[in-house]
Amino acid sequence: MQIDACQKPYSCEHCGNTFSRSEHLKSHMRTHTGEKPYACKVCGNAFSDNSTLKSHIRIHTGEKPYSCKYCGKAFTQNTHLIKHVRIHTGEKPYSCKNCDATFSDGSSFKRHMRTHTGEKLYSCKVCGTELSRSSALKSHMRIHTGEKPYSCNFCGNSFSRSEHLKIHMRTHTGEKPYSCEVCGNGFSHSSSLKSHMRIHTGEKPYSCESCGSEFSDRSALKSHIRIHTNEKPYSCKYCGNAFSYITSLKSHMLTHTGEKPYFCEFCGLSFSKNGNLTTHVRIHTGERPYSCQVCGFAFSQNANLKTHMKLHTEGRT
Incomplete structure (x- = not known):
């Protein structure tokens, strides 16, 4: 007696899925039992079916038997080729019924659907945070582990996310997009x-x-x-003085190092603070931005104006 090709007489007792062949049911059952009888001899990774093992082995051998007829790019798996070909054909067979967005592959479509359903399949075992994508969970876990796998080739700084490294690299390249x-x-x-x-x-x-x-x-x-x-989170490593602002700490540090990075373009004198240079330059330019509202006399420094104002206030008393 022949079994009709359309019939699927083999049912999974766990989820109800049906199969036309007993070996397909047997392979499917491993998704429930977690059994992985096919092991890679190179790296030891185990798989639930032989075909997945064969595809995996190509990672080690470098074999790519599936080639794109449009551009010649080769792939280790036929499913990867099918997905790639849609770049050339423009085919997007997966459509969202909620917003009409279309997708070329099923995984992108599934991720998109979660934006509508709010479904979050992946939970952090440490803090319980729920995420909609496995890649987001992997990135999130680095908060707990402290792992920073992305390193800067210029200065060695490391980051937990690739996009953070990309942003950091602009400090070296000067890129401002x-x-x-x-x-x-x-x-x-x-x-x-x-x-x-x-x-x-x-x-x-x-x-x-x-x-x-x-x-x-x-x-x-x-x-x-x-x-x-009155929080002062920035402390001087030399004397312990604390400051509210990083700029104040940097300015203070110059009193220890003796560094004077601000130079007068007129006479070459150097200063530890930019404000002191600004005041000094007025000797050369003659600028007097502080004026007395009583007599109109002008000064190059605000402190001098304050001293002058006492002449008027004391005269009134």
Whole structure:
């Protein structure tokens, strides 16, 4: 008695899936039992079916028997070739019923569908965070393990995510792919451009809960809050003095190192602080930006104006 080709008399007792051949059911059952009887002799990886092992072995042998008729690119698996060919044909057989988006491969389609369903298949065993993609879980786990597999070839800094390394590399290459449409200034990061745009729009979305001061970016608000909390997270390794701002620490460090990086272009004198150089340059330029509102006398330094003002206030008493 012959079994009709359309019949699938073999059923899985776990999930109900049916199969036309007993060996297919046997292979399927391993997805439930976790059995992996086919082991790679090179690396020891085990697989539930022989065909998957054969495909895997090509990683070691370098064999790529499936070639693209359009560009000649070769693949280790036929499924990879089928997916690749759609780049040339433009075929996108997977359609989303919710938003009409189309996809060339099933895995991309499944990932997309989770944006609609909110389904999160992957859970972190450490903190319980749920994620919709296995790659996102893998990246998330590095928060707990501290693993940083992406290293900078220039300075050796390492990062947990490849996109963070990509952004960091711009500090070495000088690449600034994000440009301001108003003034043309370039930025290495999209968030920096977003913050910069607020200079033009005047937007200040970050407010201080203590005094109501408003800021255009979060980091400026964070620095400001230290005025109220008196937090000083930056410490001098030489004397232990602490500062609220990194710029204040850098300026202080020059008192220990003796470094004077700011040079006068007129006479060559050097200074440890940019503010001191600015004040000094007025000797050469004659600039006096601080004026007395009583008599109009002008000064190159604000301190001198304050001393002068006492002449008027003391005269009144």
